Amino acid sequence: MKMGTALIYDEEMTKYKLLWVDPACKIEVPERLTVSHDALVRNSLADRCVAIPVREATDAEILLAHSEEYLEAVKKTPYMTLEDLKEFTLQYGDVYFHPNIYHCAKLAVGAALQLVDSVVTGKVRNGMALVRPPGHHSMRSAANGFCVFNNVAIAARYAKQKYGLERVLIVDWDVHHGQGVQYCFEDDPSVLYFSWHRYEHQKFWPQLRESDYDSVGKEKGAGFNINVPWNKVGMENSDYLSVFCHLLLPVAYEFCPDLVLVCAGFDSAIGDPEGEMCATPDIFAHLTHLLMNLAGGKLCAVLEGGYNLTSLPQAVCQTVQTLLGDPLPQPANLSGPCTSALESLHCVRSAHRPYWSCLKHAADLPTSDISTKRIKLAEEEEEKTPKEEEKSTEEKVWPEPPKRVAPPVRSVALLPKDVTCPEGCKRFSSSEALDPLTVSKLRENFLKDADDGDALTTLSSLISITEEMKKNEICSGLALVRDVTMAMMCVVQHAAAALSNRVLVVCVGNGKVPSHIAEEGKALVVQIGSESTEEQKCKYYIPVCLKKGCSDMSGFIQAVFGLFLPLGYEYDPSLVLLVRMPDSRIHDRMWQQLTALLQSFAQGHTLVLMQEDEKACVGPTASSLLGDPAPPLERLQAPLPQDMEAMERLRHRLQADWKLLQITAPESG
Ligand SMILES: NCCCNCCCCCS
Numbered sequence: 001m002k003m004g005t006a007l008i009y010d011e012e013m014t015k016y017k018l019l020w021v022d023p024a025c026k027i028e029v030p031e032r033l034t035v036s037h038d039a040l041v042r043n044s045l046a047d048r049c050v051a052i053p054v055r056e057a058t059d060a061e062i063l064l065a066h067s068e069e070y071l072e073a074v075k076k077t078p079y080m081t082l083e084d085l086k087e088f089t090l091q092y093g094d095v096y097f098h099p100n101i102y103h104c105a106k107l108a109v110g111a112a113l114q115l116v117d118s119v120v121t122g123k124v125r126n127g128m129a130l131v132r133p134p135g136h137h138s139m140r141s142a143a144n145g146f147c148v149f150n151n152v153a154i155a156a157r158y159a160k161q162k163y164g165l166e167r168v169l170i171v172d173w174d175v176h177h178g179q180g181v182q183y184c185f186e187d188d189p190s191v192l193y194f195s196w197h198r199y200e201h202q203k204f205w206p207q208l209r210e211s212d213y214d215s216v217g218k219e220k221g222a223g224f225n226i227n228v229p230w231n232k233v234g235m236e237n238s239d240y241l242s243v244f245c246h247l248l249l250p251v252a253y254e255f256c257p258d259l260v261l262v263c264a265g266f267d268s269a270i271g272d273p274e275g276e277m278c279a280t281p282d283i284f285a286h287l288t289h290l291l292m293n294l295a296g297g298k299l300c301a302v303l304e305g306g307y308n309l310t311s312l313p314q315a316v317c318q319t320v321q322t323l324l325g326d327p328l329p330q331p332a333n334l335s336g337p338c339t340s341a342l343e344s345l346h347c348v349r350s351a352h353r354p355y356w357s358c359l360k361h362a363a364d365l366p367t368s369d370i371s372t373k374r375i376k377l378a379e380e381e382e383e384k385t386p387k388e389e390e391k392s393t394e395e396k397v398w399p400e401p402p403k404r405v406a407p408p409v410r411s412v413a414l415l416p417k418d419v420t421c422p423e424g425c426k427r428f429s430s431s432e433a434l435d436p437l438t439v440s441k442l443r444e445n446f447l448k449d450a451d452d453g454d455a456l457t458t459l460s461s462l463i464s465i466t467e468e469m470k471k472n473e474i475c476s477g478l479a480l481v482r483d484v485t486m487a488m489m490c491v492v493q494h495a496a497a498a499l500s501n502r503v504l505v506v507c508v509g510n511g512k513v514p515s516h517i518a519e520e521g522k523a524l525v526v527q528i529g530s531e532s533t534e535e536q537k538c539k540y541y542i543p544v545c546l547k548k549g550c551s552d553m554s555g556f557i558q559a560v561f562g563l564f565l566p567l568g569y570e571y572d573p574s575l576v577l578l579v580r581m582p583d584s585r586i587h588d589r590m591w592q593q594l595t596a597l598l599q600s601f602a603q604g605h606t607l608v609l610m611q612e613d614e615k616a617c618v619g620p621t622a623s624s625l626l627g628d629p630a631p632p633l634e635r636l637q638a639p640l641p642q643d644m645e646a647m648e649r650l651r652h653r654l655q656a657d658w659k660l661l662q663i664t665a666p667e668s669g
């Protein structure tokens, strides 16, 4: 049964503002919340959510992350005069107080806790809390960076204490480093904190040495704090996706969290005066989707920053629409990560090599460099942005994110009559006959026995399904066929020729895949199995070999994140064909994860082909195609070294053609 998405918002949290002149704080305005909520209402997203009321956090809850003296001090602010408030504020940095901010800060924490309760108890699947003041900069005994109480840090402690959760992942995609969260959990292996942030070699606020990539956590928490410093502004969608694919997701899946909390700051979006980045609002649909199959889909997004009143509401809507399960937008043209981002990615992966088996094969840091400060030389040759003084002040413009229309039919199933159609799926029966030309072409090209009526019906039905997808009548589909290879050939041939689709073909399991279908680039074929049928000779046919075959979950998931996703994003297909070859021996859970993750592409137009005897896979496949979160994989052990080395060699060979496969900067000089 499809569970809902919670939306937590209360206009009371708009009822505080800056009462004096302070240039550092003037961007934190009540309108941030009103424009975001109004956009959700205007786009008919709010009424598709489950409205959960806010509540005030109790003292005990606030004390989960703050000291008594700090709480007692803040408690006095409602009764302060304007002068007292100014005086009180001086002891903290880049933050302001107001007679009503304590009340709002308690509501912001309470909203986050209400969201945790709704998600962890299963009342809803996931959700978002629109709150202010934000939280991730506030520390045990100090307000900072517009933050009073650390909403997400308290939520993580609360979730562990009340529900006995063992592992919580916090993803902080805000453009600032949530140092308050880092301090809270840096010695705690049960909370993995990931943050990227504008850093510019410690020149950017809050200018902390401990925000660099070599702060990996302390004592038992070593490895559970991941900092990705952006040492240049202007980071784009490619940079964000590269870090997700080559760092966050492999580690997050190895960590196997029971709950995902997102410090959902949108000052990392284009147009924001703080971040000065260039990632477009629709990228947050993809970042959200890529996290939605962790922890069985239990994801709580809590608003942090976001100061551009145009990109903030757009990004909030993209996030909520994805939480609701709508098809993703086609990602904007991805040009590959910039040198600076690759330097940072390389440094973080090296720093965390000792702690995560998925990174064990990350190349080592050149011994001389202990921090990105010394790697500036590689940056000189690539000027991403004009020098400081020439910094452009013109208004950034970007296209309105594309409408994401959910097709009338979410998923169809082409099944033998004796196989029941999964709930939520629509059984496909080719209503109108295909035009005779297509039929005759099918006969001569694909049918061994020209009079094989069943095969003809199946193939013509598959073609009809791809045509319906092209018209966005159908989102996705699955088919049980007698011969998956022939069915694959037929769909690729037709889609590439007739529909001018770019088809991403993902073949799971061994079996002869006629690579000529990849020749002219109309299809990109990746195949993963236990033996490489043929070595990779053309750019569009990529065989991945796992010693133990597709039953090896940790090797498989590395191929998904390190190869399949980057390739898929760069290829940007309009159709994804997922083929389960006979006796692939892939685990159902891994299959469901793959089916879910491949919906990142082609606006979810995924067609799954399976052999007729795989009846048992129909249900799990359908639930993933219908948008149900894939069940979590168990904790992954180390992938086989020889598999990882083979994947490294493959990636190294391919990265010249496929930029999103890069994980280190091109040799400088
Ligand atoms: N350019 C003004 C300096 C403001 N620095 C504090 C930013 C806090 C962001 C919280 S997400």
Ligand SMILES: [Zn+2]
Binding pocket: 174, 175, 176, 265, 267, 274, 304, 305, 306
């Ligand atoms: Zn921020």
